[in-house]
Amino acid sequence: MKLNLLSFQRFILLCSLLIAPLFILSFFIVSLFPEDPAWQRIHQRKIITFATDATFPPFASLDEKGNFFGFDIDLGNELAKRLGVKAEFEAVSYDGLLGTLIVNRDDAVLSAFVIQPERSKEVSYTPSYFNAGVMLVTRVGGGGVLLNNLTNKTLAAEYGSEGDALIRKWSRITAGLKALPTKDSIEAMQAVEQGRADGALVDAVSAYPYISRGESRARPLKISTSVSEAEAHYVLAVSIKSPILLRELTKALEAIQTDGTMSKLRVKWFGEAAK
């Protein structure tokens, strides 16, 4: 009887030794092959659907026939090509973009979208593909201005814009910094050309095309730097339950950036200055 009990105990021990590693191994296997409903859906349908607020040119707009066009649309098509599928876009208002991922309506958000950290429990983000924030525009060669030395300088910006608010804020702590409010961002950059201002604070999307058009002018302009406290990095968002899609989109984005495709897209939509 005693012998039988020992045998039984050995049997249990042996089983435990065999089962435990298998149990642990199963976790590794599951983590090696994570579930990703969006990725499965994309490959079943051979289509990736992007949620896009099409009221934000030049990133996404609708033409008279209801066709999407813009930088984000071209980028979405290029990403889809790299994933071996076709891109489809759904027009969604900005407030509703992330919700379409949670309810599995769309696969990714591609819509001039900046990371919202408070939604990180629900969605994941790719690295940035475009910084649309405020830029310091100055003249090419001499007479420029540095952000760390604005004493007695004049900065122009569209009245009421983010750049205007920054200049007003900085002027409270910088001796002699003067604000030159203008009707719009074009006029702010013209003020720099004409020597009425040392620099202009303008959003990237306004700055790139204007500077690109003016390279042949007598006093061409350049983007001196982006303003770190007013950067706006655009990313793609996917559901937190889509780790494979996130990885593949990130890889595709990197490839688009390294092989020069991104530069071509930037030049197409924003001019040579955005290269």
Next chain:
Amino acid sequence: MPLSWKQIFLWGVRLTLVWYLLRLPSVPRPLIVLGEPQTVKTMYPKTCVHTRMENEVEEWKIQRTLIMVREMGAPFIVEYFPWAYYEGAEGNYDFTHPDHVIDHARNQGVTVIARLGMVPQWAREKNTTDTYLDEKHYTAFAKFVGKFIERYRGKINYVILWNEPNLSLEWGYRQVNPQAYMAMLKESYRAAKAADPEIQVLAGALAPTLEPDSSDFAMNDLIYLQKLYDAGFASYYDILSVHSYGLSFAPADLPALDALNFRRVELVREIMIKNGDAGKKMMITEAGWNDSPRWTRAVKPALRAEYTVNAYDYAEKNWDYVLATCMWAFRFPAPLYTYGDYYAFVTPDFTPRVVYEAVKKWTGN
């Protein structure tokens, strides 16, 4: 061996020192006091703005927001009070945050119009958004409404039940359903009145939209409102809440069935009158213009300031049935980094934008 008095004293000093050192890392909370009760000075008593303090963690920022609202000359605010934040587990309430908001608002002399919504996770299915409320949980929402109103009885006189139910995204990404909203409203209205018979219940709060009948995103607000009336709406609200954005149009532009502009309010009013509800008042609980440099429906910052003041003025002078005109939105706690930021009156760091200064001047401040 018994300790001498000297040893006892020394040990006492040592223990006190250890206790003091252990307490050092804990930073004391700044003391926020309500201060002297204030009143709003304004030449235009219907001026109102929609604040967004529900995600504002720091109490001093809540207070600062409300001081700036008062200084701008707005006697009313609409503020969002998310159910999900205060009843994270069923029956387990925590009203610390709304207590701060309501106490500071009252102290600044600002009347709060409380917007209630946002479904907690325990009251909805998996893979749904926080705007998803199914019939099984109408009672749970109504219970929360009753609890909220009971707590703030005498402090809050107006509540808005739900937001823009004619948009799919505000209805849990389902097909919108006026009858379902009515069923939810009935239950919540009864709970509100049971908690405080004097409470004024605002309902509707429809998003202005021209979506076609076939759309699965939204239903035209005017059509939705008529369907509500058909389902017995008149008995389940006291004041109609209406949203009226100007987009890129001037505030005095004529209303039309195929246009979205500020005076769409008048089309909504016609539906109220048609349904025998002319005796009831309205509150515009969202309106305004956007001054994003990129958004296609935005205007320049200076024009936005002009339109905003003119809209307040238009409502004061022409719409005696409108009790308050609330512009979207006073301040966000953090940047959204999209065109939504350009609806704000002040930046997250409390820098006034030009629209703030314009309204402040217009109200006589």
